[in-house]
Amino acid sequence: MVLSVDKIEFSYGNATVLKDVNFKVKKGDFVSILGVNGSGKSTLMKCINRILKFKEGMIFVEDRDLKKMKDIEIARKIGYVPQSSETGFVTVFDAVLLGRKPYIKWDISKKDIELTENILKVMNLEEYALRYINELSGGELQKVVIARALVQEPQILLLDEPTSDLDLKNQLEVMKIIREVSDTHNIASIVVMHDINLALRYSDKFIILKEGQVFTTGGKEVITPEIIKETYGVDVHVKNFEGVPMVIPKSQ
Numbered sequence: 001m002v003l004s005v006d007k008i009e010f011s012y013g014n015a016t017v018l019k020d021v022n023f024k025v026k027k028g029d030f031v032s033i034l035g036v037n038g039s040g041k042s043t044l045m046k047c048i049n050r051i052l053k054f055k056e057g058m059i060f061v062e063d064r065d066l067k068k069m070k071d072i073e074i075a076r077k078i079g080y081v082p083q084s085s086e087t088g089f090v091t092v093f094d095a096v097l098l099g100r101k102p103y104i105k106w107d108i109s110k111k112d113i114e115l116t117e118n119i120l121k122v123m124n125l126e127e128y129a130l131r132y133i134n135e136l137s138g139g140e141l142q143k144v145v146i147a148r149a150l151v152q153e154p155q156i157l158l159l160d161e162p163t164s165d166l167d168l169k170n171q172l173e174v175m176k177i178i179r180e181v182s183d184t185h186n187i188a189s190i191v192v193m194h195d196i197n198l199a200l201r202y203s204d205k206f207i208i209l210k211e212g213q214v215f216t217t218g219g220k221e222v223i224t225p226e227i228i229k230e231t232y233g234v235d236v237h238v239k240n241f242e243g244v245p246m247v248i249p250k251s252q
């Protein structure tokens, strides 16, 4: 297991947002976290990256206790792409290269440059390399932020709604890249998703959060009309299309 989340609990002040959250993730897994707005998905991602400090429970990254890890160790092992992207007066190349920061001692190495060039190519961002990131569209910027997390060569990649700003082509492209990176580099990707069908197409494991608790977890088989109704309060059909289950809301 590359990640074990063991009975964690988190509160903002008196408001408990995560309760008794338990799950395990293996190398190479592509896990989608689903749940309604406010169910605790982003909070969970921030606890795994130790941006937020949970009170109860434990998180293990491989066999290391997250609470005892140094910041640099976390930065090397976990890549995190938050929901909202920042802007700034740096080029796309430099913004992606910044992902190598946990590895750079004195100077940027040939490997840092090569990895940056390679990921820009893989993500079709080469032509933007010298553009300033504040001159990009929301979708282009999103791809840059994902490229920066990938160049970090993490063992765990946390992505909070990575496709929310992207058009259809880029949604598919980004999910395909994340899937390929998980497979070829054996990275565990944990992705907060609102688009259940996109999640079903690329993920092999699902964690559904409801009111801060794991409501259900498992493979594609957990996505049933009953579970969707109980999670989102919506009546749906789940139909197989070209071998992939699809969630289709019933007409109201």
Ligand SMILES: Nc1ncnc2c1ncn2[C@@H]1O[C@H](COP(=O)(O)OP(=O)(O)OP(=O)(O)O)[C@@H](O)[C@H]1O
Pocket (backbone or CB within 6 Å): 012, 017, 035, 036, 037, 038, 039, 040, 041, 042, 043, 044
């Ligand atoms: N900084 C904060 N301080 C206090 N409460 C917060 C804070 N951030 C989030 N919350 C609350 O915690 C709960 C869970 O929020 P969180 O952002 O984790 O949900 P989410 O499932 O990611 O939602 P969404 O799908 O809308 O992004 C919500 O009720 C939210 O209002």
